[in-house]
Amino acid sequence: MLFTMTSQLSAKLECVLKIAVQRAEAKAIYISDRGGNILAVHTLKAIPMEDNLSALAAGSFFATQELAKMIGEGGFQCVFHQGTNSSMYMQNLSNDMLMLVVFGAESNPGLIRLYCGQAARKVDGLFAAAEAENTNPSAQFGSMFEIDDRAQPFTRSSP
Amino acid sequence: MGFINFERKEIAFKVVYYGPALCGKTTNLEQIHTAVNPGARGELTMLSTQQDRTLFFDFLPLKSDVIKGFVPKFQLYTVPGQAIYNETRKLVLRNVDGVVFVADSQWDKMEENVESFANLERNLNLQNLSLDRMPYLLQFNKRDLPNVAPVHYMDFLLNQRTTRVPTLEAVAFEGSGVFETLNIISKLVLSNFMKQNNLAASSMPDEVCVSER
Numbered sequence: 001m002l003f004t005m006t007s008q009l010s011a012k013l014e015c016v017l018k019i020a021v022q023r024a025e026a027k028a029i030y031i032s033d034r035g036g037n038i039l040a041v042h043t044l045k046a047i048p049m050e051d052n053l054s055a056l057a058a059g060s061f062f063a064t065q066e067l068a069k070m071i072g073e074g075g076f077q078c079v080f081h082q083g084t085n086s087s088m089y090m091q092n093l094s095n096d097m098l099m100l101v102v103f104g105a106e107s108n109p110g111l112i113r114l115y116c117g118q119a120a121r122k123v124d125g126l127f128a129a130a131e132a133e134n135t136n137p138s139a140q141f142g143s144m145f146e147i148d149d150r151a152q153p154f155t156r157s158s159p
Numbered sequence: 160m161g162f163i164n165f166e167r168k169e170i171a172f173k174v175v176y177y178g179p180a181l182c183g184k185t186t187n188l189e190q191i192h193t194a195v196n197p198g199a200r201g202e203l204t205m206l207s208t209q210q211d212r213t214l215f216f217d218f219l220p221l222k223s224d225v226i227k228g229f230v231p232k233f234q235l236y237t238v239p240g241q242a243i244y245n246e247t248r249k250l251v252l253r254n255v256d257g258v259v260f261v262a263d264s265q266w267d268k269m270e271e272n273v274e275s276f277a278n279l280e281r282n283l284n285l286q287n288l289s290l291d292r293m294p295y296l297l298q299f300n301k302r303d304l305p306n307v308a309p310v311h312y313m314d315f316l317l318n319q320r321t322t323r324v325p326t327l328e329a330v331a332f333e334g335s336g337v338f339e340t341l342n343i344i345s346k347l348v349l350s351n352f353m354k355q356n357n358l359a360a361s362s363m364p365d366e367v368c369v370s371e372r
Binding site: 062156 | 223
């Protein structure tokens with residue numbers, strides 16, 4: 001089904017992520033779908049190439065879910081990638097969503113897991129409530145789209 | 160499927176370039192990244208082996224301005240063509256909105272083309288998706304080589320489903336046919352999105368056939 005992110009849902013998610021970033025002392029938290037589309041984000045400092053980051057994280061995380069199945073697990077709840085200065089934490093959400101947390105040396109995996117785990121449960125609740133209301137997403141934007149049929153979606157750069 | 164973010168005024172679509180090993184999927188993305196208007200493109204991420212073969216996937220995010228008031232974002236992916244990476248291909252196909260099947264035009268690659276196309280159908284079916292309901296097109300690549308099969312023969316091999324789909328000839332490493340492929344699949348995906356959500360009657364033709372050379 002088509003997933004729609006409303007302004008209200010976006011504001012609620014932003015609020016949850018902002019609190020989680022502060023409490024967990026993280027640098028950034030992204031919520032993305034299985035395709036790596038960023039649904040919500042809160043960052044203390046902009047991270048470059050965030051579309052690429054999210055797509056790679058989603059690909060990587062859902063590849064580990066297949067690994068989990070190969071060893072008899074239904075899936076992994078979370079995955080850490082620990083670096084020297086920056087690390088990542090990825091947590092499975094319901095409905096094939098993913099929480100990606102980027103954090104530095106000022107935080108630690110325990111803190112991240114505690115506060116981001118709490119945030120993940122809240123995010124799941126918000127998505128569940130939104131899904132219950134989202135019975136006819138097309139009706140929300142029926143008259144909003146106007147496509148220029150004559151235009152090419154993409155053009156070449158000037159030589 | 161698609162995804163709409165009203166807060167960011169964005170609609171996201173996923174397009175996957177599929178095909179046998181060494182058919183030119185990555186080259187398509189490289190050429191698009193080089194040639195597209197810089198304001199429309201993100202960075203190209205490639206995960207390759209030491210031999211420059213795709214290991215996981217290549218990824219290129221693009222933005223268009225074809226919808227007034229919204230930014231359609233097209234996320235272009237390639238799959239690894241080598242047979243051993245089928246699990247990765249299944250992963251990349253998740254939530255796909257459109258497919259470009261890149262076929263290698265050389266005579267001795269016809270069997271690999273057919274196998275890869277069958278593999279695409281199987282992997283889509285595993286996810287309850289079907290080419291019957293999926294916007295896709297066929298790109299016949301490497302048309303500059305001397306030992307290529309005629310277009311009508313490739314069409315006979317690969318374009319025999321109930322609904323015939325657009326076909327394009329290409330020489331991806333020169334950029335020929337690459338942009339045309341991108342624009343047609345983008346329009347097909349947008350048209351399908353509008354139809355599925357009853358947003359407007361589509362003005363896109365059901366079948367587009369383009370020959371470049």
